[in-house]
Amino acid sequence: MLEIKNLHVKLQEEDKVILRGVNLHIGSGEVHAIMGPNGSGKSTLSYVLAGREGYEVTAGSALLQGEELLEMEPETRAAAGLFLAFQYPVEIPGVGNMTFLRTAVNAQRKARGEAEISSGDFLKLVRERANTLKIDADMLKRPVNMGFSGGEKKRNEILQMAMLEPKMCILDETDSGLDVDAMKLVSEGVNALRDAGRSFLVITHYQRLLDHITPDVVHIMAAGRIIKTGGPELALEVENNGYADLLAEVE
Amino acid sequence: MSAPQKNRADLAVRLGGDLPVFAGFTQTARARAMARLQAVGLPHSRDEYWRYTAPDLLNGAVPNLGAQHPQGQLGAKLNPLVLTFCDGVFDAAASSDLALLGGKIALLSNANTDLHFAQDIYGSLEERGQTPVARPFAALNTALAQEGVILHIKGKIARPILLNYVAKADLSDVILHHCIKLDAGAEVTILEQGSLGARGNLVIEADLATGSALHHIRSQTSDDAALAVTHLFACLHANAALKSFTLSAHGRLIRNEAVIELVGDHASAHVAGASLTDGPDHHDDTVFITHQGRACESRQVYKNVLKNGAVGVFQGKILVRQTAQKTDGYQISQSLLLDGDSQFLAKPELEIYADDVKCSHGSTAGAIDDTALFYLQSRGVPRAQAQALLVLAFMAEAVEEISSPDLAEDMRAQVEAVLQRSRL
Ligand SMILES: Nc1ncnc2c1ncn2[C@@H]1O[C@H](COP(=O)(O)OP(=O)(O)OP(=O)(O)O)[C@@H](O)[C@H]1O
Numbered sequence: 001m002l003e004i005k006n007l008h009v010k011l012q013e014e015d016k017v018i019l020r021g022v023n024l025h026i027g028s029g030e031v032h033a034i035m036g037p038n039g040s041g042k043s044t045l046s047y048v049l050a051g052r053e054g055y056e057v058t059a060g061s062a063l064l065q066g067e068e069l070l071e072m073e074p075e076t077r078a079a080a081g082l083f084l085a086f087q088y089p090v091e092i093p094g095v096g097n098m099t100f101l102r103t104a105v106n107a108q109r110k111a112r113g114e115a116e117i118s119s120g121d122f123l124k125l126v127r128e129r130a131n132t133l134k135i136d137a138d139m140l141k142r143p144v145n146m147g148f149s150g151g152e153k154k155r156n157e158i159l160q161m162a163m164l165e166p167k168m169c170i171l172d173e174t175d176s177g178l179d180v181d182a183m184k185l186v187s188e189g190v191n192a193l194r195d196a197g198r199s200f201l202v203i204t205h206y207q208r209l210l211d212h213i214t215p216d217v218v219h220i221m222a223a224g225r226i227i228k229t230g231g232p233e234l235a236l237e238v239e240n241n242g243y244a245d246l247l248a249e250v251e
Numbered sequence: 252m253s254a255p256q257k258n259r260a261d262l263a264v265r266l267g268g269d270l271p272v273f274a275g276f277t278q279t280a281r282a283r284a285m286a287r288l289q290a291v292g293l294p295h296s297r298d299e300y301w302r303y304t305a306p307d308l309l310n311g312a313v314p315n316l317g318a319q320h321p322q323g324q325l326g327a328k329l330n331p332l333v334l335t336f337c338d339g340v341f342d343a344a345a346s347s348d349l350a351l352l353g354g355k356i357a358l359l360s361n362a363n364t365d366l367h368f369a370q371d372i373y374g375s376l377e378e379r380g381q382t383p384v385a386r387p388f389a390a391l392n393t394a395l396a397q398e399g400v401i402l403h404i405k406g407k408i409a410r411p412i413l414l415n416y417v418a419k420a421d422l423s424d425v426i427l428h429h430c431i432k433l434d435a436g437a438e439v440t441i442l443e444q445g446s447l448g449a450r451g452n453l454v455i456e457a458d459l460a461t462g463s464a465l466h467h468i469r470s471q472t473s474d475d476a477a478l479a480v481t482h483l484f485a486c487l488h489a490n491a492a493l494k495s496f497t498l499s500a501h502g503r504l505i506r507n508e509a510v511i512e513l514v515g516d517h518a519s520a521h522v523a524g525a526s527l528t529d530g531p532d533h534h535d536d537t538v539f540i541t542h543q544g545r546a547c548e549s550r551q552v553y554k555n556v557l558k559n560g561a562v563g564v565f566q567g568k569i570l571v572r573q574t575a576q577k578t579d580g581y582q583i584s585q586s587l588l589l590d591g592d593s594q595f596l597a598k599p600e601l602e603i604y605a606d607d608v609k610c611s612h613g614s615t616a617g618a619i620d621d622t623a624l625f626y627l628q629s630r631g632v633p634r635a636q637a638q639a640l641l642v643l644a645f646m647a648e649a650v651e652e653i654s655s656p657d658l659a660e661d662m663r664a665q666v667e668a669v670l671q672r673s674r675l
């Protein structure tokens with residue numbers, strides 16, 4: 001599904017290198033988790049994959065289903081099936097959440113040469129999916145993420161994911177800020193979307209999310225590299241011992 | 252040459268030799284306006300309210316027409332009665348039957364009009380609006396207007412009245428003057444669209460009797476090179492309500508003035524504008540709201556989108572007289588600068604003589620939010636469409652001043668059309 005090779009990234013405006021040769025292969029239907037200390041480059045990796053400006057790729061590639069992502073506009077990447085649930089979801093005053101969702105769904109359909117969804121079908125779909133995530137009608141009417149609590153913003157990200165039905169979902173700390181019940185809701189939302197044709201890359205600091213969404217593979221990122229890869233037990237090790245031992249191993 | 256001398260010299264050039272002679276019910280008003288105009292001359296860049304907008308282009312030679320961007324009929328869903336003016340001349344063939352209107356209607360050009368009320372209105376609100384700030388182009392308009400409609404609205408008129416302007420001739424120099432008198436409890440929606448001419452000067456005088464309501468929605472987005480100066484003079488009696496919204500784009504230089512007087516108690520005046528200006532074009536909103544009655548409310552909401560070295564100007568004043576206790580005044584002017592070359596010049600003014608009032612004003616200039624743009628793109632929305640959404644969001648507070656959802660929707664569609672055309 002996603003094949004990242006030797007990815008090097010620096011800031012465009014500064015001489016600061018953030019990613020120093022990331023290699024990652026996520027097969028179809030797999031769930032991978034990335035853990036790692038603050039500032040190790042996890043969000044940068046997700047932003048670069050999604051196409052945010054301000055970063056310069058100095059080497060490497062990232063293929064989504066065999067197609068080079070790094071040369072596409074962000075909207076083309078989305079239409080190709082990439083989705084990023086933001087660590088810090090963005091507030092957009094003046095743009096209604098509903099309008100936002102419908103515009104996004106239709107833009108992607110259009111890019112794929114499909115017909116627009118009818119208003120009726122769209123409404124039905126949103127209501128149903130919002131309901132499962134306990135997002136009420138009022139939140140749908142408000143401007144995108146405006147006045148949403150931290151947890152509501154994260155649930156809204158998952159709602160967008162559920163509406164857009166992407167192939168490759170990157171969740172950047174979707175669990176932070178969630179209470180126990182919301183964590184369950186979000187995990188259920190993710191698990192409901194798990195299938196053979198869809199993959200996940202879950203960035204998290206906590207083992208707890210991984211209790212709900214069991215990953216196939218866990219990676220540890222430090223200083224812009226993946227320094228260790230293992231099974232779910234690796235997350236437990238981090239939870240219990242922190243990163244010190246792992247970092248020492250690679251030194 | 253001193254400033255006043257220069258002003259008068261410019262006027263002499265502008266007026267040329269013999270002044271036209273007008274007969275009929277406007278004769279006296281025109282003569283008085285000409286005298287006012289002769290006293291002050293044309294605007295000069297040293298005049299207090301012309302420092303940000305150089306009047307030279309307006310005072311100079313009339314240009315050719317620019318590329319025209321015809322739009323679909325504004326408010327088509329509401330089946331408006333249409334009055335068409337082609338290069339300033341009333342076009343009966345392209346207009347609805349005036350008899351359909353219900354109220355009284357007459358054309359300015361009909362010198363035999365027997366409308367006593369018209370005689371009372373024509374030029375009178377404009378004249379009141381000349382103090383404390385002279386508005387020479389409005390006086391010029393009253394003195395020389397070629398055409399316009401005089402409307403006397405007696406009840407609630409369901410169908411909007413669309414003033415449809417078509418510009419066809421290069422060098423067309425058009426002066427239109429409309430008067431609207433609303434009787435107590437009357438209500439009407441006036442729409443304006445199109446381009447007056449290569450150079451246009453428009454005055455609307457609106458007299459709102461007790462409990463009457465005027466909705467005014469204007470689109471000036473159809474000429475690439477037009478020079479336009481408009482004035483809306485309105486006088487609101489007790490419980491009257493005015494809502495005026497203008498969308499502007501493409502014109503070379505546009506200056507829209509609103510001069511509103513709230514004389515009765517509990518009246519409400521909302522004036523709003525949204526503009527998209529691509530350099531070197533220049534857009535100016537100049538608003539003067541006077542609170543005289545008690546417990547009146549006024550809102551000024553102006554949103555400018557500027558790019559490629561465009562200049563946007565906002566001069567907005569709230570004057571609260573001593574009698575106007577419990578005034579609620581609000582003013583906001585904001586600009587979205589799509590690049591670093593454009594500028595927004597704002598001059599908000601509050602002058603308050605009553606002690607129990609609530610007035611607020613704010614002015615901001617900012618860039619488009621790149622993070623929001625990326626967020627939208629990351630959801631699959633193409634960049635141009637994402638930008639249009641953000642521009643519409645920026646303008647939302649102004650567009651929300653339009654009461655009719657259909658007309659608001661028309662305006663949003665026009666904003667999108669402008670964005671597509673101009674690649675702002
Ligand atoms: N646009 C930017 N400008 C300046 N520094 C940046 C920028 N983007 C990333 N960085 C820096 O790059 C490093 C990696 O940041 P990143 O956000 O990718 O870390 P992270 O692994 O997601 O951390 P966290 O766990 O705290 O979310 C940090 O030192 C950060 O300060």
Ligand SMILES: [Mg+2]
Binds near residue numbers: 087
């Ligand atoms: Mg991060």
